[in-house]
Amino acid sequence: MPEGPEIRRAAQAVHRGIAGKPLRMTLAHPVLAPMERALRGAIVEAVSARSKAMLTRFSTGDVLYSHNQLYGEWVVDRPDEPLRSRAIRLVLETTSKRAVLYSATDFAWLRHGDEDAHPYIAKLGPEVLDDATTVRDIAARLAQFPRRRIAEALLDQQVLAGLGNYLRSEIAFAAKLNPWRRLGELGEAERHRLAKTVHDITRRSFRTEGVCVPTALYRAQRQQGANFEAARFFVFDRDQRPCRECGATIERATLGGRKLFVCVACQDVFPLPDELRH
Numbered sequence: 001m002p003e004g005p006e007i008r009r010a011a012q013a014v015h016r017g018i019a020g021k022p023l024r025m026t027l028a029h030p031v032l033a034p035m036e037r038a039l040r041g042a043i044v045e046a047v048s049a050r051s052k053a054m055l056t057r058f059s060t061g062d063v064l065y066s067h068n069q070l071y072g073e074w075v076v077d078r079p080d081e082p083l084r085s086r087a088i089r090l091v092l093e094t095t096s097k098r099a100v101l102y103s104a105t106d107f108a109w110l111r112h113g114d115e116d117a118h119p120y121i122a123k124l125g126p127e128v129l130d131d132a133t134t135v136r137d138i139a140a141r142l143a144q145f146p147r148r149r150i151a152e153a154l155l156d157q158q159v160l161a162g163l164g165n166y167l168r169s170e171i172a173f174a175a176k177l178n179p180w181r182r183l184g185e186l187g188e189a190e191r192h193r194l195a196k197t198v199h200d201i202t203r204r205s206f207r208t209e210g211v212c213v214p215t216a217l218y219r220a221q222r223q224q225g226a227n228f229e230a231a232r233f234f235v236f237d238r239d240q241r242p243c244r245e246c247g248a249t250i251e252r253a254t255l256g257g258r259k260l261f262v263c264v265a266c267q268d269v270f271p272l273p274d275e276l277r278h
Contacts, residue, residue, distance in 0.1 A: 002068050004129055004162025005206035008049040010074040014056070015047035017076040017097035026091040031107045035062065044092065050115070051124050051161035056092075057112055064090075065108040065118055072104025124161040128202045139195035146184025150194065151255050153183055162202065169236040169261040170205075170212040171197050178269050179260060212236075217244065235261040251276050 002010070023043060027036045042058040049055075054074070056064040066072070066089075075084065079098045086102040093099075108118060115121055126133050126141055141160060145153050153159045154168035163171070172179040175197040177190065186194065201212055211218050211232040221231035229237070234244055239252035239261055248265035253275035262269050262276075269276065 002052065002073075003164030003167055003205075004049070004051060004127075005167075005202060005210065007052050007054060007068065008129055008162075008206060009209065011047045011049040011054050013076045014054075014074055014092075014099045015044075018092050018094050018099050019044045019047060021094040021097075024091075024093040026088075026093075028091075029089045029105075029107060031109075032064070032090055035109055038062070049129075049162075050121050051127065051157050052164070053120060055110075055115055061112045063110040063112050063115060065110055065115070065121075066101060066104055067106035067120065068104050069106055072106075073102050075100050075102065123158050125157065125159045126161065128160050128162045128198060129206060133199075135192070135196045135199045138198050139191050142183050142186075142191055142195060146182065148183050149179065149255075150177055150181055150183060151179035151260055154179075154198070155256060155258065160198065163198070165258045165260075166212070166233065166236045167202060167205065170234055171201050173235045173261075173263060173267060174201055174212075176266055176268075178267050179255070179262060180269070180273050208232075213244070235263055237261065 020043060025036060025039060027033045039058055039060060039062065042060045044056055045059050046057045047054060053065060053067045076097060076099050079093050083100065084102060089101040089104050091098060091100050110118060126137055128138065138160065142153065145159055148159070150172055151168055154163050154171060155165065175194045177194055205212055213232060213234055218231050235250050238250045241250050242248070243250055243263040243266060246263065246265050248263055251262055251264055253260045253262065255275055264270065264272065
């Protein structure tokens with residue numbers, strides 16, 4: 001599933017491509033189609049991200065809420081390029097750019113000003129990628145959930161909005177914290193370190209289109225022949241490979257129904273939790 005950085009980049013790409021320009025519009029999904037006549041002649045005024053959802057605001061005051069879930073994808077290309085062989089949900093086309101949403105199934109029509117009342121948005125915690133969200137804000141929010149395990153809290157959009165599965169593994173590793181620990185067990189310095197890592201890693205991923213390791217390490221890995229996926233993570237999807245920092249073997253677990261990756265040495269994962277026992 002795309003995470004906060006990917007959705008925010010998609011929102012920016014759609015906004016740059018079509019906002020403020022006359023549109024040809026096709027609303028193919030049954031939830032969307034009834035609005036096609038009402039939106040005739042409308043333009044897109046703004047496209048923004050809220051956690052893993054996108055909000056597309058039209059000049060009529062109507063706002064399209066869309067959530068990609070597992071398989072949805074926004075693609076911005078030229079109008080003359082072939083459409084992909086996937087389920088088309090909507091097409092927003094200008095003379096030079098086309099924004100197409102494929103395969104998503106979670107939609108709602110809202111009115112501008114009422115977005116925060118949507119059930120998904122209403123429950124969101126602070127947006128990690130919001131410019132106004134500081135490390136102090138993140139630390140204070142984490143302190144409100146002392147009984148939650150680190151790995152659980154980093155996946156819960158009601159705690160912090162915009163994180164996801166690859167980010168939680170990368171953040172816990174970069175903060176050098178055992179993800180099975182409860183937030184209430186962290187000292188003030190540890191909680192601040194975790195909050196700063198949440199802030200920094202998420203922004204790094206946003207800036208670099210998904211690279212979580214420092215630029216120098218990423219470039220060194222690519223020069224050694226690693227592809228993008230192999231070079232961009234510290235631990236995620238690297239089970240049974242050596243830790244980039246200490247050489248110990250990266251281990252994979254399942255926590256909350258989602259895969260989690262750790263370096264048991266760097267993150268002091270002792271004694272081993274049941275999820276890591278072979």
